[in-house]
Amino acid sequence: MQATLCFSSMETQIKADEHTRRRYLEQFLAQVERRALIMAEIATSSREEALDLVQDSMLAFATKYARKPQSDWTPLFYRILQNRIRDWYRRNAVRNRWKGWLGFPEDNGDPIQSAPDPHSVLPEDEIHRDESGDAIAKAVGKLPLRQQQAFLLRIWEGLDVAATAKAMGCSQGSVKTHLSRAMASLRGQLQEYR
Amino acid sequence: MQSFEENLKKSLDNKAASLDAATLSRLHRARVKALETSPPWWKQPAVYAPVLGSAAAVAAYLLLSTYYLDSNLIQTTVSSDPVEAMEIISLDVDLELVEELDFYDWLAQQEDQEKDA
Numbered sequence A: 001m002q003a004t005l006c007f008s009s010m011e012t013q014i015k016a017d018e019h020t021r022r023r024y025l026e027q028f029l030a031q032v033e034r035r036a037l038i039m040a041e042i043a044t045s046s047r048e049e050a051l052d053l054v055q056d057s058m059l060a061f062a063t064k065y066a067r068k069p070q071s072d073w074t075p076l077f078y079r080i081l082q083n084r085i086r087d088w089y090r091r092n093a094v095r096n097r098w099k100g101w102l103g104f105p106e107d108n109g110d111p112i113q114s115a116p117d118p119h120s121v122l123p124e125d126e127i128h129r130d131e132s133g134d135a136i137a138k139a140v141g142k143l144p145l146r147q148q149q150a151f152l153l154r155i156w157e158g159l160d161v162a163a164t165a166k167a168m169g170c171s172q173g174s175v176k177t178h179l180s181r182a183m184a185s186l187r188g189q190l191q192e193y194r
Numbered sequence B: 001m002q003s004f005e006e007n008l009k010k011s012l013d014n015k016a017a018s019l020d021a022a023t024l025s026r027l028h029r030a031r032v033k034a035l036e037t038s039p040p041w042w043k044q045p046a047v048y049a050p051v052l053g054s055a056a057a058v059a060a061y062l063l064l065s066t067y068y069l070d071s072n073l074i075q076t077t078v079s080s081d082p083v084e085a086m087e088i089i090s091l092d093v094d095l096e097l098v099e100e101l102d103f104y105d106w107l108a109q110q111e112d113q114e115k116d117a
Helices: A002-044 A047-065 A070-102 A124-141 A145-156 A161-168 A172-189 B004-017 B021-037 B045-079 B082-090 B095-099 B101-116
Strands: none
Touching: A002 A047, A002 A070, A002 A124, A002 A145, A002 B004, A002 B021, A047 A070, A047 B021, A070 A145, A070 A161, A124 A145, A124 A172, A124 B004, A145 A161, A145 A172, A145 B004, A161 A172, A172 B004
C-alpha cells in the first residue's frame, strides 16, 4: 500500500517536473523567436527563408538540446541558428554558382511573396520608426556574415564575449575582432545615428 | 544622450516588436510544433547515456578481468613447471591418482609416520 502511494507520488512529481520544463522551454522560445527571426532575415534578406531557419532551429533545439542547463540555452540556440544560416549561405552559394554556369537568370523570388502586406500599414510615426530599423537592418545585412553575427549577438542580444564565442563557434579574440570591424563599418554607414 | 550602440539596439528592438500578425502566427506555430516534438526527459538519450556508458565500462572491466584471471590460472596450472607437467602427461598411471595427487601424497606421509612410530 505504502509502495503504491510512494510510486504514485513519484509519478505526480515527474509529471509536474516535465510540465515545468515545458513551460520554461516555451517561455525561452517565445523570448528569442523575434530576434532570431530578424537575425535570420538580415542574413538571408528573405522573411520566408528566415521563418524556415528559425523553425528548424527551434525543432532541433527542443528535440536534442532542451535537457542542457538553462544557463546554456541562449548561446546554444543561437549556435544552432547560426549553423543553419551558414548552411543556407553555402547552399545558396552553390545554387548561384550552378545557375551562373548554366546561364539561368537570377532568381528574384516570388513577386506575390515579396509584395507588401496591406494589413501591415502603420501610423506615420511607426512608419518612421520602421524605416530606421530597416536602414539599420540593411546596413547590418551588408556586413560579412561573421561580423553580422558578432554585432547581433554581442550588441543586440547582449551576450557576453564568452557566450558569443560559444554561439559563433570561434575564439573570444575572433569575436572581438569581428565586432570591432562591424562597429567601424556601421559607424561609417549610419552617421545619422551617432 | 544615447550612445550609437543604444540607438542601434533600440531601432532593432522596434523592428522586432513591430512584426506583422501573420509572421507572429507562424512563429507561434513553429514554437508549438517544436514543443510537441520535444520528448519528455525520460525519453531523451542524454539521460541514459551516462548510465549506459558506466554500465558498459563496468561490463567490459568484468569481462576483461575475468578473462585475464582465467588465462593466468591456466598459465600457472600448465606452465608453472613444464617438466613436471610433461611427466604427469607421459606417466602411465591412473588419472584419479593425478587428480588426487595431494591426497595420495598426504597418505604416503601418514604411512611413513606410522612406520617411524
